[in-house]
Each structure stands twice: as C-alpha cells, then as structure tokens.
Amino acid sequence: MPNLVRTLIGLALLFAVAQARAQLEIIVTDPGAQRSPIAIVPFANEAAVGTSLTAIVRADLERSGLFRGVEVPPLSPPPTENTPVNYGEWRSRLADALVLGSVVTHRDGRFEVRFRVYDIVKQAPLGAIAYVFTKENVRAAAHRVADFVYERITGEKGVFSTQIAYVVRRGAAYELQIADADGERAQYLLRSNEPIISPVWSPEGRRIAYVSFESKKPVVYVHYLEDRKRQVVASFRGSNSAPAWAPDGKTLAVVLSVDGGSQIFLLNADGSGARRRISNSASIDTEPRFSSDGKWIYFTSDRGGTPQVYRMSATGGEPQRVTFEGSYNVSPRPSPDGRVLAYVTRNAGKFQVALLDLSNRQVQVITDSDRDESPSFAPNGRMILLATVIGGRGVLSAVSADGRIKQRLPFAGGDVREPAWGPFIE
Amino acid sequence: MRAILIAALGSAGLKFTAILAALLLGAACSTTPEDQAAAGVESRTGPGGKPGADTRAVQPPKVAAVDITGKPSASSLAALKDPNNILSKRSIYYDLDKFDVKDEYRSLVEAHAKYLRENPTARMMIQGNTDERGSREYNVSLGQRRSDGVKKMLILLGARENQIETVSLGEEKPQADGHDEGAWSKNRRSDILYGGEY
Numbered sequence: 001m002p003n004l005v006r007t008l009i010g011l012a013l014l015f016a017v018a019q020a021r022a023q024l025e026i027i028v029t030d031p032g033a034q035r036s037p038i039a040i041v042p043f044a045n046e047a048a049v050g051t052s053l054t055a056i057v058r059a060d061l062e063r064s065g066l067f068r069g070v071e072v073p074p075l076s077p078p079p080t081e082n083t084p085v086n087y088g089e090w091r092s093r094l095a096d097a098l099v100l101g102s103v104v105t106h107r108d109g110r111f112e113v114r115f116r117v118y119d120i121v122k123q124a125p126l127g128a129i130a131y132v133f134t135k136e137n138v139r140a141a142a143h144r145v146a147d148f149v150y151e152r153i154t155g156e157k158g159v160f161s162t163q164i165a166y167v168v169r170r171g172a173a174y175e176l177q178i179a180d181a182d183g184e185r186a187q188y189l190l191r192s193n194e195p196i197i198s199p200v201w202s203p204e205g206r207r208i209a210y211v212s213f214e215s216k217k218p219v220v221y222v223h224y225l226e227d228r229k230r231q232v233v234a235s236f237r238g239s240n241s242a243p244a245w246a247p248d249g250k251t252l253a254v255v256l257s258v259d260g261g262s263q264i265f266l267l268n269a270d271g272s273g274a275r276r277r278i279s280n281s282a283s284i285d286t287e288p289r290f291s292s293d294g295k296w297i298y299f300t301s302d303r304g305g306t307p308q309v310y311r312m313s314a315t316g317g318e319p320q321r322v323t324f325e326g327s328y329n330v331s332p333r334p335s336p337d338g339r340v341l342a343y344v345t346r347n348a349g350k351f352q353v354a355l356l357d358l359s360n361r362q363v364q365v366i367t368d369s370d371r372d373e374s375p376s377f378a379p380n381g382r383m384i385l386l387a388t389v390i391g392g393r394g395v396l397s398a399v400s401a402d403g404r405i406k407q408r409l410p411f412a413g414g415d416v417r418e419p420a421w422g423p424f425i426e
Numbered sequence: 427m428r429a430i431l432i433a434a435l436g437s438a439g440l441k442f443t444a445i446l447a448a449l450l451l452g453a454a455c456s457t458t459p460e461d462q463a464a465a466g467v468e469s470r471t472g473p474g475g476k477p478g479a480d481t482r483a484v485q486p487p488k489v490a491a492v493d494i495t496g497k498p499s500a501s502s503l504a505a506l507k508d509p510n511n512i513l514s515k516r517s518i519y520y521d522l523d524k525f526d527v528k529d530e531y532r533s534l535v536e537a538h539a540k541y542l543r544e545n546p547t548a549r550m551m552i553q554g555n556t557d558e559r560g561s562r563e564y565n566v567s568l569g570q571r572r573s574d575g576v577k578k579m580l581i582l583l584g585a586r587e588n589q590i591e592t593v594s595l596g597e598e599k600p601q602a603d604g605h606d607e608g609a610w611s612k613n614r615r616s617d618i619l620y621g622g623e624y
Contacts, residue, residue: 195598197562211566216551216624217593218566239570239594242563255567257592260574262567284567300564307564330561344561351560373561392605418562 024166024183024396024416030406032065036153039070039095039120044078044102049111049138053103056142060160060182061150064382065405070095078102081116087123096121097153101145110134113141117152126152139184159378163422164385165189165199165208166396170414176210178225178422181378183409189223190230201422202245202269208420209233209243209252209269220254222269233271244288244297245269246314253278253288253297264288264299278316290314291334298322298332298341309343323356325363331374335381340401342375342384353386355401366403376421377401387417498545505541506620512537516618517601518576519611522557525571527579535576538618539583546586549621552576554594555601557610562596569594572616 038061042054061067070093080102090098101115116128129148133141143160150158159181168175168188174196179186190196194213201208206225211218218241220234234240238257245252252269255262264279264286279285283303290297291311298311301319309332310319323329328346335342338358345354345365353367353375371389378385383405385398390408394415398407409416505511518531527535542548554569554576573592581587602609 195595197566197596197598213595213598216619217553217591218595237591239566239592241566241594241596255563257570257574257594262570284564284571286567287561287563300561307561328560330564346560371559 024179024186024409024411026063026183026398027408027410028063028065028405029408030404032400032405035062035068036066036096037070037094038067038097038099038149038153039072039090039093040099040149041072041075041079041101043100043113043115044080045105046103046113048103048105049135051138053113053138053142053145054099054101056139056182057099057146057149060143060146060158063182063407064150064158065400065407066150066154067097081114081128085118085125087118087120090118090120097126097149099145099149106132111138111141113145115145115148117149119153139180143180143182156382157380157424159380159383159421159424161425162379163205163425164376165201165420165422166387166416167196167199167418168411168414168416169195169394176208176223178208181421189225189228197418198242199418199420200243200245201420203247203249203423205423205425207249207269209245211241211243220252222252222271231271233267233269234275236275242286242288244290246290247292247294253290255286255288262286264297278314279312279319280316287331289332289334291338292336293338296334298334300330300332309341322358329354333375333377333384335377335401336379337381340381342377344372344375353384353399355403364403366399366401367397369397374418374420376419378421379424383407383421385419385421387419498548502541502545513541518572518616518618520572520614520616522610522614524614525568525575527576535579536583539580539585542580542585542589543583546589548589550580550585550590551619551624552590552592553599553617553619554592555599555613555615555617556597557613558597558600558605559610560597562598566594566596569596572614576616576618 040054040058046053058069062069079100081100083100098118098120099115101113104112106112110132112130112132114130117126119126131141131144146160147158162181163178164181165178168177172193174192175188176190176196176199177186177188192212192214197211199208199210208223209220211220218239219232220240220243221230222233223230233252234254234256236256236258240254240256242255243252250269252267254265254267256265262284263277266276266278281303283301285299285301287300288297295314296311297314298309300307301310306327308321308329309323310321312319326345329343331344333342341356341358343354344351350370351372352365353372354363354365356363369388373387375384375386381401383398383400385396387394388397394417396409396416396419506513508514512534515534518527542550552573554573556565556568573594577590577592580590600613602612
C-alpha cells in the first residue's frame with residue numbers, strides 16, 4: 001500500500017508538467033461480439049472526491065471491448081463493499097459480474113477506495129482491495145480499480161493504468177506527448193520545429209528514447225520523464241535512428257550509418273562506453289526490436305532484395321528470415337509473450353498490420369485501412385496501437401490481437417503518429 | 427557543468443567545448459567516442475511560453491566559430507548561391523525505388539566535386555529523402571542509401587571522404603505536401619548543403 005501511495009504521488013508530480021492543449025478521445029468503432037455484462041454500482045460516498053470514480057472504471061472496462069456496463073437504478077441505502085450480496089437479485093438484473101465499494105475520506109484529506117468484485121454466475125467473490133489516493137489522482141486511482149476488476153475477471157493484467165506516447169504535428173511544429181491509456185491528461189515532453197520519430201518506452205517506464213531531427217539530421221536521445229532532462233545517446237557521423245530497448249533497460253539497439261549503410265549497433269543507454277556493431281551486411285538492416293526474453297532481435301532487412309523481417313541472436317550472429325509472404329514486410333514488433341509478431345505488410349499498395357504466429361507460421365492481416373504504421377502492443381498483448389491515415393489526417397487507432405475489437409483515437413488539432421504503448425506501472 | 431556548457435554552445439562549438447571541458451574538469455571528465463558529438467544533458471524550460479518559444483530551449487543556439495586555417499574565398503562562397511552558377515543547384519531527384527544518380531544530374535555532381543577539390547576546407551552535408559510511403563524508419567535507411575550514393579560519386583570525382591557527411595531525413599521533410607506521384611517525385615531527392623548552411 002505505501003508503494004501505491006508513493007506511486008500515485010509520483011504520478012501527481014509527473015502530471016504537474018505541461019498539460020498539452022488537445023487530447024485524444026477513444027471511440028470504440030467495432031466492439032467485441034461477446035461483451036460480458038458487469039454492474040459497477042456507484043461507490044458509496046464517491047461524491048466526496050468530486051469526480052465519479054466508478055464512471056471512469058466503467059468507461060475503462062467498456063473500452064476494452066470485453067465488458068458492457070449494466071445500468072443500475074439508484075439503490076437505497078447505497079451498498080458498500082460490506083453489504084451482503086444477493087446473487088439471485090443481480091442475476092435478475094442480467095449482470096455476470098458485480099463491483100461494490102465505498103470511498104472514505106481520511107483526516108489528512110486523502111481518500112481511500114475499498115471495493116469487492118463478485119462473479120454473479122458462479123456466485124463467488126473474486127477479491128477485494130483498497131487504494132489510498134489524493135484528490136488530483138482520482139483518475140489514476142480509478143484506473144487501478146479497473147485494472148484490479150479486469151484482472152480478477154479475465155485472469156490477465158489490465159492496462160488501464162499504463163500510458164502511451166505519440167507525436168503530434170501541427171504545421172511545422174512537432175510535439176512528443178504522453179497521455180494516460182484512455183487518452184486523458186496528455187502532456188508534452190518535447191516541442192520542436194523539426195520532426196520527432198520512433199519514441200520507445202524503457203522497460204521500467206521512466207525513460208523514452210526517440211529520434212529528433214533538430215540538428216538537421218537524425219540523432220537518438222533518451223528523455224528522463226521525471227526530471228525532464230534528456231541525453232544524446234547516438235550522434236555519430238551520419239544518421240542515428242530506430243532505438244529499441246533491451247529488456248534489461250541498460251542497452252539500446254540503434255541503427256547507425258557511421259560505418260556506411262544502415263547497420264544495427266548496441267549502445268549503453270546512459271551514453272557510456274563504445275558502440276558494438278551486431279549486424280554485418282551490405283544491405284539495409286533497421287528497425288531492431290528485442291524479444292521480451294532478450295534473446296532475439298527482430299529487424300527489417302532488404303538483404304533478400306525486398307524488405308523483410310529477420311531475426312538474429314541478440315549478441316549477433318547469422319540472421320534467419322521470418323516473413324516470406326509479400327514484397328514489403330517491415331516494422332516488426334514481437335508480442336510481450338513472444339508468441340506472435342506484429343508487423344506492417346504491403347498489400348496491393350495498402351499498408352496494413354499483420355500478425356504472424358511464430359509457432360505455426362500462420363499470418364493474419366488484422367486491419368483494413370490503407371496506411372498503417374508503427375504497431376505497438378499493449379503490455380498485456382491484448383491490443384495493438386497503431387498510426388493510420390483517415391481523411392488525409394494521421395490518427396491513432398487500436399485493434400485487438402484477434403482483430404475483432406477496433407478503436408479510433410481522434411485528436412483535435414493535429415496529425416498524430418508514432419504511437420508507443422508504455423509498460424505496466426508497478 | 428560540462429553538460430551546461432555543451433547545451434549553451436550548441437553543435438558548432440561541440441569540439442571546442444569538449445576540449446574546454448576536458449581542460450576544466452581534467453581526468454574527472456568522462457570520455458566520449460571520438461566520432462560522436464559529446465553526450466549532453468540539457469535542461470528544458472517549463473510550459474507557459476508562447477507556442478514555439480519553448481522550442482529554442484531544445485535547439486541550442488548556434489555560435490559562429492572562427493576558423494583561420496584556410497576558408498573558401500568570398501568569391502567561391504558567392505558562387506554557391508549565384509542562381510546562374512550550377513553550384514546553386516542542390517537537389518538530385520530519383521525514380522521510384524531508385525538510388526542511382528541519373529545522367530541529367532551528372533554535371534551538377536561534377537561541379538560540386540570540383541568545388542570540393544578546389545576548396546579542401548569546405549564541408550558538405552548531403553541529406554537523402556524519400557516519399558511518404560512505407561515505414562518511417564525504413565525510409566530513413568532508404569534516404570541514407572541515396573545520400574551515400576551521391577557521396578560515392580563525389581569521391582570518385584576527387585572529393586575527400588572527410589569533406590562529406592551523408593545523412594537521411596527519411597520521409598520527414600517533403601518538398602511537396604501532396605499525396606500523389608507529382609508530390610512524391612519531388613520528395614525522392616538528395617539535398618546538398620555546405621558548411622554554414624546546416
């Protein structure tokens with residue numbers, strides 16, 4: 001519990017910086033076919049917080065595409081986490097799951113939310129927990145509640161408390177922004193008159209590496225979120241691009257042209273030490289990504305004549321070709337569990353996101369748009385965030401890994417591109 | 427301390443700064459790979475400024491370095507900008523998925539090679555560019571292949587390797603904003619810049 005309080009206070013400091021002017025909005029364009037009905041009864045005394053905590057929880061769960069909120073009439077007296085549950089009554093309200101809770105105001109002004117989750121079908125409690133939070137962190141607390149509910153019901157971790165990064169372009173101005181996974185509380189990390197591309201979160205979520213063109217050429221930076229400092233980590237002669245974090249958080253793979261061409265190198269993420277070249281070809285080798293176990297680096301190479309995905313041992317060595325169908329397969333992103341590879345494939349002039357099952361080699365194209373880029377897995381692997389172009393404007397969208405649930409994230413006032421989904425926040 | 431100096435002096439002063447910092451801090455100063463600009467940590471100003479005002483904080487101000495070891499003469503510098511001189515032509519355009527310099531640009535490249543031969547202290551940056559289709563990072567690599575191709579030709583024509591830095595802007599800096607072949611053909615290009623222009 002103290003850890004969580006620390007986390008929430010830490011988040012408050014983080015959010016005290018630069019609120020961005022516009023925000024992402026998330027619209028579920030294609031909800032899941034089987035959405036489980038869940039009753040989230042407004043928590044007793046939640047009005048004391050000033051923001052409806054349970055409304056945020058419900059919106060989170062509905063956006064996942066797996067749940068549908070059941071309308072609950074006002075109940076008197078309002079039930080709390082200590083109210084005995086009449087399973088038959090909730091069954092008759094057509095709820096498969098139920099959340100009951102309350103908010104307590106502490107003497108120091110902080111709040112505590114306590115709640116229980118029930119499986120109405122199996123007539124069994126699924127667990128209970130309490131979180132302490134300050135008023136300005138009600139959204140973060142609600143996302144924690146949603147994560148707990150989601151995990152107890154589905155058995156997998158929720159991503160409602162995570163953050164996303166993306167680049168907004170307005171005319172000649174570029175902003176690297178981060179926002180909550182629901183698009184709220186957007187803020188910018190960097191504002192520049194030159195392009196910014198390829199943001200990637202460090203494994204612990206406190207740093208973002210990216211490529212900035214502010215020096216009239218691509219240079220790789222690591223940006224420290226908490227103190228808003230940044231460090232040049234690759235500014236060698238030529239181009240420096242395509243950063244990727246190793247799971248240890250200490251090593252970055254980057255693509256450098258310092259030896260000629262575009263080749264993959266490893267660097268220490270703190271800028272110390274020397275570069276280590278790990279690819280060795282006369283062709284283009286770029287877009288490295290580590291598998292989550294750190295053993296492999298997936299990358300794009302045109303060594304076979306067309307750009308295809310390959311992988312090699314993270315220490316270097318002979319690459320193996322991974323994609324075979326089609327003449328343009330780029331931007332490989334291994335899933336968090338290592339079983340699936342997302343990448344962008346060109347189909348009859350359209351760029352779409354495909355998933356390759358690494359065990360049975362099955363390929364499934366999961367989007368139907370024309371210009372998809374930069375797929376990014378949610379840390380639980382269920383959703384994939386990507387950039388696309390709709391009506392001539394860059395927007396973000398998200399699609400479930402089974403292709404069934406689709407969301408759009410419109411953004412007022414600018415082109416949005418280069419999304420990157422952040423890690424779980426512990 | 428060192429970091430602040432670097433942020434204040436900007437890229438034009440990096441080498442000088444590194445030397446200065448080494449002198450000031452002595453052995454305590456961490457080492458940086460020799461061909462990499464020193465890793466600077468920059469502080470950024472907070473929000474609240476006018477749009478664009480913050481940007482200057484991330485773009486270190488340029489400092490005019492004085493180099494008295496032999497600069498191109500004023501007349502040769504003027505030639506680079508003279509619209510009647512072929513040296514003022516700085517862009518080479520490419521066919522789709524092509525990286526070779528077409529015959530129509532041969533005289534342009536030869537003129538720049540001659541300039542580099544005659545002005546050994548002159549420095550050049552070649553920026554490769556692509557059209558907007560496909561992966562941004564893969565396009566960075568494709569643009570690099572274009573600028574590298576121009577450099578190779580300049581060296582065959584007598585320019586020195588250390589005079590030319592080749593980089594790529596990928597699809598990020600289009601010359602034309604459209605989304606058709608008319609625009610794309612203007613965006614598949616290499617741009618030549620001389621020292622002082624970048």
